[in-house]
Each structure stands twice: as structure tokens, then as C-alpha cells.
Amino acid sequence: MITRRTVLAAGAGLLAAPHIVREAHAQAPVRFCLDWALQGNHGMFALAEDRGVFRREGLAVRMDRGFGSGDTAVKVASGAYDLGYTDPSTMVKFNAENPDKRLVSIYQVLDRTAAALVTTRRSGITSPQGVVGKRLGAPEGEASRMLFPAFARANNVDASQVRWTSMAPNLRDTMLFQNQVDAVTGFLFTVHFNLVGVGAREEDIVAWPYAENGLDIYGSAIVARAEWLERNQQQAAAFVKASIEGLKLLMAEPDAAMAALKRREALFDEPLEKRRWFMTRDRGILTPAVRSGGTGVLDAARSATLVRVNAEAYGVTNPPNPAEMFTDRFLPPASDRRVA
Known part of the structure; x- marks a missing residue:
């Protein structure tokens, strides 16, 4: 039976519908590629997705596994993905050879190379x-x-x-x-x-x-194509902000993070990956620089060292300018980046 209450409820639903539609349209799609199969440190992205952090920042993120840092860099540069999680060392030779597809590190997750x-x-x-x-x-x-x-x-x-x-x-x-x-x-x-x-x-x-032991260079980072960044600055900053919140969640709730990854990959070994995460955290993330300046803190000298040693290793005669390969302009304030 259709009652007056039913009609009023339906009318209220119709009035609310435009707001729901606007919210749905506000979610900017972002294609994100990891560096490898799911591992413990990827829990920061899984929790950011499961807890609605990406959605709150206006992003609809599709996260896919990777097949190596070099492969991820190529996929991001080609436009197959908007953002990637990869080792910036792979970008030195690539940027030198492909200046029109230049990649930029927008958030250094691992302060030290592994x-x-x-x-x-x-x-x-x-x-x-x-x-x-x-x-x-x-x-x-x-x-x-x-x-x-x-x-x-x-x-x-x-x-x-x-x-x-x-x-x-x-x-x-x-x-x-x-x-x-x-x-x-x-x-x-x-x-x-x-x-x-x-x-x-x-x-x-x-x-x-x-x-x-003497070669203090950066590890894995969130990277994007320079051209995409110029057109999507708001999305880039939102993704970095949400990822940092995801890192904080991973720090506080490692078991929940491992469970989130397990839901995505049935063969995911939660106990082993939790231990791998703790080693990653202690050796690659919670460094003196991060404890002092917050996660993602950049140092021009260390950036230059990474470019120099990789240029020497790969015989690059026209290495990219470190200032064009690393940026901190998409990071939130240092006070929001404290993870220790």
C-alpha cells in the first residue's frame, strides 16, 4: 500500500539524489600501479582504500600489482597508469632518454634504498x-x-x-x-x-x-609523468595526502593492513609479510631524516647523489636535473607528515 509517508520518503530520496550524483562525479579516477606483487609495505595503500581515505580525498583509485620497478616506470610514462610506486633510480636513465615522458617523484615513501x-x-x-x-x-x-x-x-x-x-x-x-x-x-x-x-x-x-654503508640514496616513491602532474595537481596532492594517512594507519594497525592485503590476494602470507613490513619500516622509513622532517622529506644533496651514481652505473652522459626529478610541492605540511 502506498501511504503518505511512502510518498514523502520517496520525495526526500529524490531531493537527496542530486547530492549523491554530485559526490559520485566528484571522485576522480586514478590508475595506480605498484612495484611488485603485494607485500607488507603496500598495506598503506590497501588501508587508505578500505578505510575510505582515498574517497574522502575525492579519488576513485584502481590499484594493480606491478612486475618490477622498471616496468612500472615505463607503464606510468606511457600513460597506462597515472601514478606508480617505483624506485626512482630506474628513472635516471629513462628520463635522460625520454625527456618528453619525464617522470617525477612526488612522495619519497622509502627514505633509504633497500x-x-x-x-x-x-x-x-x-x-x-x-x-x-x-x-x-x-x-x-x-x-x-x-x-x-x-x-x-x-x-x-x-x-x-x-x-x-x-x-x-x-x-x-x-x-x-x-x-x-x-x-x-x-x-x-x-x-x-x-x-x-x-x-x-x-x-x-x-x-x-x-x-x-656509504651510499645514502632514496628508495621507492610515488611517481607520475610530469605532463600528467601539470594537468592534475589537485589529484596528485590528494593521493599523496591519502597515502601518508594510509602509512600512519599501517604503522598503527599492521595486523589490519595485512588482513586488507590478504583480502586482495588469497596466497598472501600475513605473518611473513608483517615481518617484512617491520624490517621495511625500521630500515627504510623511520630514518633520522624522517624522524626530524617527516615522511617524504627531501634533501637536494641526496637527490643529486642518486642521479649521479645511477648515471655512472648506466653510462648516462646527459643525466636529468635532480630538481626536475624530485619535488616536494605535493606534500602536506611537515606537521601532517609526522609518522614517528
Whole structure:
């Protein structure tokens, strides 16, 4: 039966409808690509989505897994994605070769690179200098391997005296565990837990992160194409603001973040990824610079070092201007970026 109350309720719904439609249209679509398959640190983006933080900032975010930092950079530069989470070291050579598709880091999530020299106690290597004359393994062209000469110079290691063994990425850590190589280069958070996964005891894993041993450069960041940024400044700032809030949520509620990632990937290993997140947090995010200046804080000298060492590693003769590759203009005030 249609009553007067029903008619009034229907009328109220119609009056509210334009507001709902306006809200829906206010959500700007943003395509976002991660650097790899879901890992613990990606929980900041998952929670920002699940808790409605992106929506509150006027964004409708589609988040996809990545297939390596280099691949993500290319996809963002091509316009397949608006924003990406990738290592800015991959951008040096790319920007030099593709100035019309220049990429810009708009929020440095990892204040320190995860690149590291990793070995096990049975190798007998007790310092970076101990790799001289040893078998060092990594996939050919892998970023940590390309940066090894700069790390070697910072630690008085003669890089020419290292014997390299190349392998597929999925075999690197197994080959180290099986003593087919004496040490490897790679991202600490990846190599460490891959070694645990193949049976290594954590107390037997020894590592020298580049950033803690003379090569203090940035790690993964949110990046965008310069041309897209000029047309979408509000969306860029909103995405950065929401991501920082997501990071704070991840810091406060790691279990909830792991559960959010598990909902997206059934095979996601919550206990292992929680431990990977804690290592990422402690070694890559909560650095003295971040504790002092807030997450995303930029330093011109460190930006210039990243460009210089990558230009040397990849033979880039026309390196990009660091000021055109890093910006902090989309960051909220430092008081809103305190995470420690």
C-alpha cells in the first residue's frame, strides 16, 4: 500500500539524489600501479582504500600489482597508469632518454634504498671488503648489481676483483643458500625473507645495506609523468595526502593492513609479510631524516647523489636535473607528515 509517508520518503530520496550524483562525479579516477606483487609495505595503500581515505580525498583509485620497478616506470610514462610506486633510480636513465615522458617523484615513501650486499655466515665474509676474490651473484642488469661499483667505492672495495655470476631473479637466493655463490646483491627485504623461505636461519644471514654503508640514496616513491602532474595537481596532492594517512594507519594497525592485503590476494602470507613490513619500516622509513622532517622529506644533496651514481652505473652522459626529478610541492605540511 502506498501511504503518505511512502510518498514523502520517496520525495526526500529524490531531493537527496542530486547530492549523491554530485559526490559520485566528484571522485576522480586514478590508475595506480605498484612495484611488485603485494607485500607488507603496500598495506598503506590497501588501508587508505578500505578505510575510505582515498574517497574522502575525492579519488576513485584502481590499484594493480606491478612486475618490477622498471616496468612500472615505463607503464606510468606511457600513460597506462597515472601514478606508480617505483624506485626512482630506474628513472635516471629513462628520463635522460625520454625527456618528453619525464617522470617525477612526488612522495619519497622509502627514505633509504633497500639495495644491499647479502651473504651467509658460512661464506666467511665479515665485511664488504671480504667480497674481493669471491663469487658475487645477481641477475644481469639488476639495479643493486648496477649500483655495486658505487657501493664498492664508498667501502674501499676493488670491484674489478669480484667474480660475477648471473642468474634468473627467482634463482638468486636459492643459489646463495646452496653455496653456488658467496654473496648476492638485491633488495634486503626481498633477499632476507627469500632466504628464510628456502631454509636459512635468520641468525646466519649477514647484510650490508647500501644506504647504511656509504651510499645514502632514496628508495621507492610515488611517481607520475610530469605532463600528467601539470594537468592534475589537485589529484596528485590528494593521493599523496591519502597515502601518508594510509602509512600512519599501517604503522598503527599492521595486523589490519595485512588482513586488507590478504583480502586482495588469497596466497598472501600475513605473518611473513608483517615481518617484512617491520624490517621495511625500521630500515627504510623511520630514518633520522624522517624522524626530524617527516615522511617524504627531501634533501637536494641526496637527490643529486642518486642521479649521479645511477648515471655512472648506466653510462648516462646527459643525466636529468635532480630538481626536475624530485619535488616536494605535493606534500602536506611537515606537521601532517609526522609518522614517528
